[in-house]
Amino acid sequence: xxxxxxxxxxxxxxxxxxxxxxxxxxxxxxxxxxxxxxxxxxxxxxxxxxxxxxxxxxxxxxxxxxxxxxxxxxxxxxxxxxxxxxxxxxxxxxxxxxxxxxxxxxxxxxxxxxxxxxxxxxxxxxxxxxxxxxxxxxxxxxxxxxxxxxxxxxxxxxxxxxxxxxxxxxxxxxxxxxxxxxxxxxxxxxxxxxxxxxxxxxxxxxxxxxxxxxxxxxxxxxxxxxxxxxxxxxxxxxxxxxxxxxxxxxxxxxxxx
Amino acid sequence: xxxxxxxxxxxxxxxxxxxxxxxxxxxxxxxxxxxxxxxxxxxxxxxxxxxxxxxxxxxxxxxxxxxxxxxxxxxxxxxxxxxxxxxxxxxxxxxxxxxxxxxxxxxxxxxxxxxxxxxxxxxxxxxxxxxxxxxxxxxxxxxxxxxxxxxxxxxxxxxxxxxxxxxxxxxxxxxxxxxxxxxxxxxxxxxxxxxxxxxxxxxxxxxxxxxxxxxxxxxxxxxxxxxxxxxxxxxxxxxxxxxxxxxxxxxxxxxxxxxxxxxxxxxxxxxxxxxxxxxxxxxxxxxxxxxxxxxxxxxxxxxxxxx
Numbered sequence: 001x002x003x004x005x006x007x008x009x010x011x012x013x014x015x016x017x018x019x020x021x022x023x024x025x026x027x028x029x030x031x032x033x034x035x036x037x038x039x040x041x042x043x044x045x046x047x048x049x050x051x052x053x054x055x056x057x058x059x060x061x062x063x064x065x066x067x068x069x070x071x072x073x074x075x076x077x078x079x080x081x082x083x084x085x086x087x088x089x090x091x092x093x094x095x096x097x098x099x100x101x102x103x104x105x106x107x108x109x110x111x112x113x114x115x116x117x118x119x120x121x122x123x124x125x126x127x128x129x130x131x132x133x134x135x136x137x138x139x140x141x142x143x144x145x146x147x148x149x150x151x152x153x154x155x156x157x158x159x160x161x162x163x164x165x166x167x168x169x170x171x172x173x174x175x176x177x178x179x180x181x182x183x184x185x186x187x188x189x190x191x192x193x194x195x196x197x198x199x200x201x202x203x204x205x206x207x208x209x210x211x212x213x214x215x216x217x218x219x220x221x222x223x224x225x226x227x228x229x230x231x232x233x234x235x236x237x238x239x240x241x242x243x244x245x246x247x248x249x250x251x252x253x254x255x256x257x
Numbered sequence: 258x259x260x261x262x263x264x265x266x267x268x269x270x271x272x273x274x275x276x277x278x279x280x281x282x283x284x285x286x287x288x289x290x291x292x293x294x295x296x297x298x299x300x301x302x303x304x305x306x307x308x309x310x311x312x313x314x315x316x317x318x319x320x321x322x323x324x325x326x327x328x329x330x331x332x333x334x335x336x337x338x339x340x341x342x343x344x345x346x347x348x349x350x351x352x353x354x355x356x357x358x359x360x361x362x363x364x365x366x367x368x369x370x371x372x373x374x375x376x377x378x379x380x381x382x383x384x385x386x387x388x389x390x391x392x393x394x395x396x397x398x399x400x401x402x403x404x405x406x407x408x409x410x411x412x413x414x415x416x417x418x419x420x421x422x423x424x425x426x427x428x429x430x431x432x433x434x435x436x437x438x439x440x441x442x443x444x445x446x447x448x449x450x451x452x453x454x455x456x457x458x459x460x461x462x463x464x465x466x467x468x469x470x471x472x473x474x475x476x477x478x479x480x481x482x483x484x485x486x487x488x489x490x491x492x493x494x495x496x497x498x499x500x501x502x503x504x505x506x507x508x509x510x511x512x513x514x515x516x517x518x519x520x521x522x523x524x525x526x527x528x529x530x531x532x533x534x535x536x537x538x539x540x541x542x543x544x545x546x547x548x549x550x551x552x553x554x555x556x557x558x559x560x561x562x563x564x
Contacts, residue, residue, distance in 0.1 A: 005365075006365060009362070010362075013351075013358065017351045017353045017354055020353035020354075087349070090349025091345060091347060091348030091349045092349045092351065094315075094345060094348055095343070095348040095349075095350070095405070098315070098338065099343075099409070100335055100338040100339045100367060100368075100409070101366040254315075
């Protein structure tokens with residue numbers, strides 16, 4: 001079997017296992033959509049200014065973009081890191097290493113699957129926002145920019161998910177390590193609570209260092225109509241490449257003892 | 258692919274491996290012919306798993322020569338992986354796929370897979386083909402491990418402690434599957450610390466202790482077990498005394514007697530001859546040979562051999 005056929009078969013089985021696992025299907029899929037409904041319903045009637053001199057939009061539109069970002073991050077970073085830590089500790093990865101499937105094909109299979117799950121989540125989020133809250137949907141050039149950010153973001157957060165497994169000591173610790181690393185950044189980056197114009201500057205600076213804020217700004221540009229900046233894409237890509245380098249060097253296929 | 262026609266499936270010379278400063282393997286030489294079920298027997302920490310993991314390509318050796326199916330596991334890992342199957346000591350699989358999907362997924366990794374139905378038939382999981390992995394019993398999961406290892410139609414199969422932690426009936430299930438592999442002509446290398454497992458399954462075995470092979474041979478004749486002295490045991494009736502000729506050979510404790518004998522036929526004849534002529538009934542008369550376990554314990558005890 002050639003590599004391409006092997007890859008598509010791999011994606012097929014990853015996908016089957018994903019939907020049958022109640023934990024991954026719920027936390028990756030239902031959870032962000034649930035947050036979307038809660039946030040927009042609860043806070044939808046206000047309006048806010050997205051950035052210092054950005055447009056004023058309704059909170060619900062803001063949350064459509066923010067929850068799209070959150071959904072992508074949990075489908076990639078959280079799902080890959082926790083899933084791989086479990087697979088590593090239970091010996092699935094070691095078993096795979098003893099077969100002739102190239103490591104790259106195995107890893108790429110998970111990446112592609114995470115991208116498709118992200119894409120579906122973004123489409124559902126956008127459709128929900130469009131139907132109930134008149135969120136704007138990107139077309140033309142903004143759509144291309146949006147998809148570029150989505151693709152780069154998915155790959156980068158997958159790579160970060162691979163990288164974080166290198167410091168996860170065992171499968172039991174995986175959810176704790178993943179949440180401890182991502183939740184503060186989600187808050188700092190205005191995913192759950194919009195960053196008001198009076199937000200302390202040290203906080204904005206920290207947010208500016210990490211990739212979550214930049215990815216969220218890219219999602220905003222698509223839905224909210226703020227200016228798109230390729231710099232955000234480059235920052236996310238740089239984090240992705242760094243994470244890839246770390247994974248390449250430190251990722252282990254055998255359980256950590 | 259069939260360019261390698263040597264009789265040996267595995268050839269190892271002077272294999273050395275250390276973890277930090279502690280030596281795990283200290284010069285192992287071994288040949289395993291094709292088509293054989295070979296057991297590597299040894300206590301925990303003797304170096305069994307290190308040894309097979311070097312053969313499988315999971316670990317790199319420090320020194321020595323290793324040839325598996327004519328390939329070097331360090332330098333030709335891909336070519337080797339397509340021709341071997343590995344059952345690790347314990348390794349998970351995706352719990353949410355069903356049995357047939359699991360085998361089919363692993364089959365897709367190999368250039369010349371065996372048909373999934375054929376494999377399931379062989380490991381006795383045909384009826385369970387639609388069952389999710391998470392609903393299988395321990396023995397069934399182990400058989401699925403073997404099925405996965407057979408997916409690529411391997412010439413050589415490694416089984417690392419295939420039945421450790423199983424109840425007797427699950428062990429039997431797995432044993433029957435392994436025994437049946439002989440018919441396919443698959444070479445099987447299994448590690449175990451169970452004597453009965455080695456004795457039941459293996460054509461030949463090696464005992465590994467403290468990083469060295471301390472004995473190698475047929476389970477029945479290992480370490481000269483067949484030529485070792487046998488022990489004749491019996492119980493004398495109350496108030497009976499042995500004749501002098503026999504008495505000199507016998508260690509008596511109360512009424513129970515033991516004769517450690519290098520000439521079992523003669524000593525047994527003398528004993529029963531005397532018993533018949535005097536109408537003495539020798540209760541629970543039996544002849545014991547050192548069991549494989551006795552030999553094994555002797556070979557692997559810390560006192561024997563080098564420190």
